[in-house]
Amino acid sequence: MTEHAVPQQKVDRDEVFLEYTKSICPLCKTVVDAQVNIRDNKVYLRKRCREHGQFEALVYGDAEAYLDSARFNKPGTLPLVFQTEVKDGCPTDCGLCPEHKQHACLGIVEVNSDCNLDCPICFADSGHQSDGFSLTLEQVEKMLDAYVASEGEPEVVMFSGGEPSIHKHILDFIDAARRRPIRNVVLNTNGIRLATDKRFAPALAERKVTVYLQFDGFDRETHLAIRGKDLRDLKQRALDACAAAGVTVMLAAAVERGLNDHELGDIIRFGVQHPAVRGVVLQPVTHSGRHLEFDPLNRLTNSDVIEAIAAQLPEWLRTDDFFPVPCCFPTCRSITYLLADGDDIVPVTRLVQLEDYLDYVTNRALPDTGIRAALEKLWSASAFPDTSGPQLECATCGIDLPEALQEATDKAFMLVVQDFQDPYTLNVKTLMKCCVEMITPTDGSSPSAPTTPSATASRSANSSPASASPMSCPTPPNSSPTPSRPRTAPASPPTPAAADTCRRMPPTSESACDDHTPPRGDGEGVLRHRLPVRCRRRDPR
Amino acid sequence: MKACCATAYQSDAVAAILGDSYHPGGLALTRHLARSLQLQPGMRVLDVAAGPGSTALLLAAEFGCEVVGVDLGERNVARAREAARQAGLADRVGFRTADAEQLPFEDRSFDAVVCECAFCTFPDKPTAARELARVLRPGGRAGITDITVTPGGLPPDLTDLAGWVACLADARPLEQYAELLAAAGLRTGLAERHDDALRRMVEQIDARLRVHRMTTAGKAGSPLTGADIHRALALTAQAQRAVAAGAAGYALLIADKPKEAPAP
Numbered sequence: 100m101t102e103h104a105v106p107q108q109k110v111d112r113d114e115v116f117l118e119y120t121k122s123i124c125p126l127c128k129t130v131v132d133a134q135v136n137i138r139d140n141k142v143y144l145r146k147r148c149r150e151h152g153q154f155e156a157l158v159y160g161d162a163e164a165y166l167d168s169a170r171f172n173k174p175g176t177l178p179l180v181f182q183t184e185v186k187d188g189c190p191t192d193c194g195l196c197p198e199h200k201q202h203a204c205l206g207i208v209e210v211n212s213d214c215n216l217d218c219p220i221c222f223a224d225s226g227h228q229s230d231g232f233s234l235t236l237e238q239v240e241k242m243l244d245a246y247v248a249s250e251g252e253p254e255v256v257m258f259s260g261g262e263p264s265i266h267k268h269i270l271d272f273i274d275a276a277r278r279r280p281i282r283n284v285v286l287n288t289n290g291i292r293l294a295t296d297k298r299f300a301p302a303l304a305e306r307k308v309t310v311y312l313q314f315d316g317f318d319r320e321t322h323l324a325i326r327g328k329d330l331r332d333l334k335q336r337a338l339d340a341c342a343a344a345g346v347t348v349m350l351a352a353a354v355e356r357g358l359n360d361h362e363l364g365d366i367i368r369f370g371v372q373h374p375a376v377r378g379v380v381l382q383p384v385t386h387s388g389r390h391l392e393f394d395p396l397n398r399l400t401n402s403d404v405i406e407a408i409a410a411q412l413p414e415w416l417r418t419d420d421f422f423p424v425p426c427c428f429p430t431c432r433s434i435t436y437l438l439a440d441g442d443d444i445v446p447v448t449r450l451v452q453l454e455d456y457l458d459y460v461t462n463r464a465l466p467d468t469g470i471r472a473a474l475e476k477l478w479s480a481s482a483f484p485d486t487s488g489p490q491l492e493c494a495t496c497g498i499d500l501p502e503a504l505q506e507a508t509d510k511a512f513m514l515v516v517q518d519f520q521d522p523y524t525l526n527v528k529t530l531m532k533c534c535v536e537m538i539t540p541t542d543g544s545s546p547s548a549p550t551t552p553s554a555t556a557s558r559s560a561n562s563s564p565a566s567a568s569p570m571s572c573p574t575p576p577n578s579s580p581t582p583s584r585p586r587t588a589p590a591s592p593p594t595p596a597a598a599d600t601c602r603r604m605p606p607t608s609e610s611a612c613d614d615h616t617p618p619r620g621d622g623e624g625v626l627r628h629r630l631p632v633r634c635r636r637r638d639p640r
Numbered sequence: 641m642k643a644c645c646a647t648a649y650q651s652d653a654v655a656a657i658l659g660d661s662y663h664p665g666g667l668a669l670t671r672h673l674a675r676s677l678q679l680q681p682g683m684r685v686l687d688v689a690a691g692p693g694s695t696a697l698l699l700a701a702e703f704g705c706e707v708v709g710v711d712l713g714e715r716n717v718a719r720a721r722e723a724a725r726q727a728g729l730a731d732r733v734g735f736r737t738a739d740a741e742q743l744p745f746e747d748r749s750f751d752a753v754v755c756e757c758a759f760c761t762f763p764d765k766p767t768a769a770r771e772l773a774r775v776l777r778p779g780g781r782a783g784i785t786d787i788t789v790t791p792g793g794l795p796p797d798l799t800d801l802a803g804w805v806a807c808l809a810d811a812r813p814l815e816q817y818a819e820l821l822a823a824a825g826l827r828t829g830l831a832e833r834h835d836d837a838l839r840r841m842v843e844q845i846d847a848r849l850r851v852h853r854m855t856t857a858g859k860a861g862s863p864l865t866g867a868d869i870h871r872a873l874a875l876t877a878q879a880q881r882a883v884a885a886g887a888a889g890y891a892l893l894i895a896d897k898p899k900e901a902p903a904p
Contacts, residue, residue: 438850438854440854443853445847445851449843449844450844450847450848450851452667454666455667461668510854
């Protein structure tokens with residue numbers, strides 16, 4: 100110790116310690132301890148990997164909102180059938196196991212890894228590739244059966260990819276979903292086929308499919324940076340085809356800080372005015388798969404998106420019009436609805452005091468009037484424009500205008516802000532209640548060749564043909580995030596193999612999450628949650 | 641005027657605009673009021689101007705109180721009784737038609753009295769305050785939340801009947817409420833401002849009016865015509881400005897009835 104004339108003063112840390120949790124090393128995917136801290140009213144997740152050092156990422160831009168959202172955390176619902184067993188714990192098991200805190204509000208089937216675009220940003224790391232996978236009808240049928248077994252009457256199945264519209268059996272897959280007690284079918288697409296194949300939009304309309312259209316903005320620069328080419332004309336043609344055929348569309352934008360976060364207001368305004376569009380989903384870019392260079396400490400979070408919307412549309416919305424979704428972890432998704440008619444724009448949140456119904460900590464003893472149940476369906480991962488009408492009607496019948504609201508629901512416009520965790524932001528606490536499930540085939544015969552060299556190493560011993568796993572928020576449908584190699588990542592540069600593990604694993608590729616035998620070996624499908632990245636167990640030392 | 645006000649509150653038009661939660665602050669402020677009153681299980685509580693009963697039900701369900709709600713409107717009383725029955729709380733919550741200025745209860749028969757966003761509508765406020773004090777037991781507390789206004793701060797349009805129904809016309813400054821209670825023998829121990837609750841309430845009325853305009857306004861069966869909505873929206877705009885300027889606000893007061901001095 101050096102000698103000081105003046106005794107040293109103890110100083111306080113510059114952060115408030117909030118949570119102790121688990122995460123993964125963004126480079127090697129090893130499961131590591133993590134802590135959540137608040138500095139300057141922002142929430143950060145910090146972790147240390149033995150090999151790759153310390154990582155820290157911004158997870159929520161408004162610490163007060165993060166803390167306040169805790170009261171909107173709804174008790175989870177048990178699925179009819181668990182899909183995996185607890186073996187090594189979360190997130191290593193990564194399935195719809197008895198320890199998972201929520202059932203599946205939304206099931207996603209990725210039908211292929213092939214795509215007719217090669218976007219610089221793609222969390223799924225899809226593109227023109229000859230070695231990708233492509234599901235068969237038989238596989239999809241089994242996966243849907245697994246989903247139905249788990250949920251009974253699932254609210255929504257979303258077909259994604261890759262680019263699902265170029266799968267030659269996509270309509271057969273949709274028909275297969277329609278033959279089952281699944282209420283809504285959503286197709287996640289870049290719109291190229293809608294714009295170029297005249298028969299496609301009518302085929303979707305006939306099957307009552309909601310289109311989830313990748314739509315990032317209006318600036319040419321936005322398109323070039325995110326999609327690699329100017330798709331503005333194609334998007335317009337796709338939307339017009341949907342309007343002509345009567346297909347309902349949700350616009351889904353991948354939002355990156357400093358790139359298109361200035362276009363949020365324009366996207367919403369455009370959507371409200373377009374006859375086919377009934378909602379907008381804004382997804383901060385997920386930094387897995389292919390993504391642009393980014394600073395984990397200054398990434399875009401849900402609260403930043405909400406603040407940007409309020410700043411860009413002050414005449415329509417305030418930040419407090421967005422409410423956290425209680426079914427998943429409330430920090431993952433925020434939703435609001437606009438009733439729109441000409442110049443009259445009314446956020447539903449100004450009609451009903453939502454916290455009187457969706458605050459599960461405070462409202463413990465009040466009689467349920469049915470309004471809460473309706474609001475829960477509206478503020479849910481399974482909510483889509485086509486499903487919201489009846490609920491909106493019920494939720495707003497509290498205003499004693501049933502007839503009025505019946506009409507108003509036709510004018511309802513849905514706004515969703517959805518964060519998907521990535522290897523930098525993954526918080527196992529949040530993952531454990533994720534209600535967006537990846538439905539994956541698990542038979543060794545299925546999909547195909549893994550796209551990454553390291554993934555080819557081994558096939559898992561899975562014997563069941565389908566499984567569902569929590570989407571783990573890290574991989575958003577559609578949002579297209581990107582580069583496999585976090586270029587601004589702290590610590591040492593990843594080895595090629597390590598970086599490849601950042602890529603999204605195709606179904607059944609080797610991954611810790613697939614790395615155990617499903618509990619049911621009878622050839623039936625199972626639903627499992629699956630991380631978009633491989634997580635590895637820590638080596639026992 | 642009071643009867644007219646109660647009738648107006650029961651009308652479809654007002655129900656359409658105000659919804660079930662007739663007071664600013666909603667359930668959250670009601671809970672805060674209950675905690676400020678230090679309500680305990682088993683306490684006997686009177687809710688004056690109980691409306692459709694949501695406050696009375698909350699006090700019974702969450703605080704374990706035995707509650708009697710009174711309202712001048714018979715339809716409200718019937719609705720409140722039905723709500724209590726459906727909630728399975730009919731054994732602990734009762735409702736009856738009564739006038740706040742003439743409460744049909746014995747002296748000293750309640751541990752606490754609540755009155756939310758209604759005192760301002762009572763034409764004879766000194767009498768109403770005396771009635772609240774009379775039915776309280778010594779040591780009991782009255783909890784009042786109400787609209788406050790700055791004298792001369794309201795635009796004239798807000799002081800006509802529409803303003804009356806919306807509570808603003810005969811609202812008083814916070815200090816005057818405390819004085820009215822003091823004159824009736826109730827000592828105000830806690831006075832808080834909750835102006836944002838009123839801002840939100842006015843905004844909610846405005847939103848409901850707009851939704852009404854989007855849908856049924858002027859159509860057969862609608863309680864409001866397009867002209868009604870137009871005029872009402874002009875009033876809400878004025879009210880919003882008044883709230884923003886601080887001319888109108890919302891307050892919570894807790895006043896207690898002193899325990900009687902021991903006999904000399």
